[in-house]
Amino acid sequence: MxxxxxxxxxxxxxxxxxxxxxxxxxxxxxxxxxxxxxxxxxxxxxxxxxxxxxxxTSKEDLISAAYAFHMGRMTDLTTAPDVSQGTTARARLAAFVTAGLRPPVVDPASVSLWASFLNKVREDARMCAIHEQTYHDFRDRLEGLIAMALAEADITTTPTHLRHLAIACNAVIDGLWMEGGALPDAFEPGELPRIGLRSISAIIGLDLQETGHPS
Amino acid sequence: MxxxxxxxxxxxxxxxxxxxxxxxxxxxxxxxxxxxxxxxxxxxxxxxxxxxxxxxTSKEDLISAAYAFHMGRMTDLTTAPDVSQGTTARARLAAFVTAGLRPPVVDPASVSLWASFLNKVREDARMCAIHEQTYHDFRDRLEGLIAMALAEADITTTPTHLRHLAIACNAVIDGLWMEGGALPDAFEPGELPRIGLRSISAIIGLDLQETGHPS
DNA sequence: AGTCTAATTATACGCTTGCATAATTGCGGA
DNA sequence: TCCGCAATTATGCAAGCGTATAATTAGACT
Known part of the structure; x- marks a missing residue:
């Protein structure tokens, strides 16, 4: 030896x-x-x-890079179906919601990562910038999809109301994502997307569910 | 000197x-x-x-005690209005939702605390127990309120559907709570409860809003 | 084959951490 | 008044942390 x-x-x-x-x-x-x-x-x-x-250049630098990588991956995973499955706006909105509420986006590791980074975000300016950009990208995209889906169905809204709808739908997705990641065994496969689609349908007043499998 | x-x-x-x-x-x-x-x-x-x-007995012991204290305080803050303002079930549900979506429950420090503890919860058995108990207490109480409010309005549901409603409403509250705490300047005072009440009304199919001030 | 350089390892330093133990000291009861 | 004891402070220690710097070595080029 x-x-x-x-x-x-x-x-x-x-x-x-x-x-x-x-x-x-x-x-x-x-x-x-x-x-x-x-x-x-x-x-x-x-x-x-x-x-x-x-x-x-430092450990913090590595952590920032890791944060940016993770957030980018999360955004990609939820927005990829949006463009690919693009027939009607309603279908794209449904795909967006579904993608965000099932693995690999819904995942204990993702939620744990998000929580771990949250504290650092408030102290480090770079990470704060990454956070804000990712968050607003996500919500703006959601708001755009809702706007198009409503327009497609000849439903008119005010900008303020539209903003509120986006905030509410974002909250549904975030909340379900968190619960699904924090208690992975508490939900059956496919249960989270189903609940999310039904809830968001109710909130925006437009059914997103008849895209295939029965509820 | x-x-x-x-x-x-x-x-x-x-x-x-x-x-x-x-x-x-x-x-x-x-x-x-x-x-x-x-x-x-x-x-x-x-x-x-x-x-x-x-x-x-150790630093971890102190942290556990702090976690228990914080969770208990959060639960108290959201469930106190429930019992005090008890006229109709509908009003109590509305009060429950409103209390959970405004200060001091919605607060950057609360969200930061929650995120900080999330990691520890997965490693420490005591903290995990505290977590599960608090979480299910909260959701069960919400489910009970929804059930009573629906019964009051002569709306019938299945247990499974009721569970899904509770999960969805819980997600709305959690999601809005998180957004409000993470980006405190992004919402006007009273905006979060308004969005929450309107969304939950839509989800459960029962208007919770006409309790006073206009929307 | 030999050489040069950047990628990689190796080693060490100063600081902070949680914890243990010994030394003080406030304060109620005799 | 002083005595006893628990509450509190004071001091020290071993381990782990991030970082700096010097010593190796893989691999491309000639």
Whole structure:
């Protein structure tokens, strides 16, 4: 047995950065920000801790990057069906709601990540900016979909009322997302999207449900 | 100048414990769990750090006590109007919703506290028990109020449908509570309860709004 | 093959953390 | 008044933290 003359391979920068980000996200999701120490992240990514400072100017920098990555992924996951499944606005709104209320968006790790980051958001300016942008993107997109769906059905509203509808629908999605992630065993598969679609249908006064499977 | 022969007063145990809990909650709300160090808590409560271990067997013990205290306070704040304002079930449901969507329940510190604790809940068995109990208490109470309000209006439902209504209404309250706490400047006073009442009215098919002020 | 350089590891430092233990001191009862 | 004891402070310690810097080494180029 020799001692440990650790072998290693050189990897492209983006790949290493990504591996470090993934490791950080996994640890934060599992044990909160407290569990994501430099040493733990490095071990999880199969590197030594010095490498983190080689790719990121500080640990906070890595955390910010991880936050941006996670938020971007969440947005992509819920908005992707929107464009692909684009027939009527009503169908796209339904797809948007459904995508946000089922795995992989609804997931204990996602909720845990969100909660872990919430505190940091209030202290770090960069993270605050990421937060606000992601949040308003999401809600604006939702408001746009609602507006188009209502227009499609010849229902007229005022801008204020439309804003309130978007806030309410956003709250339904957020609340169900949270409950589903925090108590994963409390709901059957497909139950959350069904409840969400029915509730949002009631709120905006436009049925989103007859898109296939019975309620 | 003498050095610092620190003077102190002896206080009843419950008072000291409470002061430590309040200090811990304030620090967690401001800077997350990471900011609530033994030394910071002690300083905030105007004692020295050793006293914490005199009243609590460990720091985790103090954090658990703080969590229990906070959750109990939140539940009290939302359920108090329920019993006091008890005329019709419909009015009590409206009061319940309104109380949960305005200060002091809607508050940045509350949301921050909730998020900070969420991670710990998954690791600590005691905190997990507190969490589940509080959550189900809240939702069961909501479900009961909805059931009574619907019965009062001679609307019949199935148990499954009733459960879904409770989940959806709970989601609306949770989601609005979160948004209001995370972006306190994004809503005018009274806007959140109004949106909540209107949305929940639509979901359960029973108007809760004509309780006074115009919409 | 040899060399050069950036990727990676290795080591160490200063600081903070939670916890333990010893030293004080306020305060009620005799 | 003083004595006893619990409440409170004071001090110290080992472990873990983020960061800085020096020492290696993989891998492309000639």
């Amino acid at each position: 020799t001692q440990t003359p650790r072998k290693f391979r050189r990897e492209p920068a983006e790949q290493r950065k990504d591996a470090l980000i993934q490791a950080a996200l996994a640890l934060i999701a599992e044990h909160g920000v407290r569990g994501a120490t430099v040493r733990a992240i490095a071990e999880r990514a199969n590197v030594t801790q010095g490498l983190i400072r080689h790719y990121f | 003498t050095q610092t022969p620190r003077k102190f007063r002896r206080e009843p145990a419950e008072q000291r414990k409470d002061a430590l809990i309040q200090a811990a909650l304030a620090l967690i709300a401001e800077h997350g769990v990471r900011g609530a160090t033994v030394r910071a808590i002690a300083e905030r409560a105007n004692v020295t750090q050793g006293l914490i271990r005199h009243y609590f």
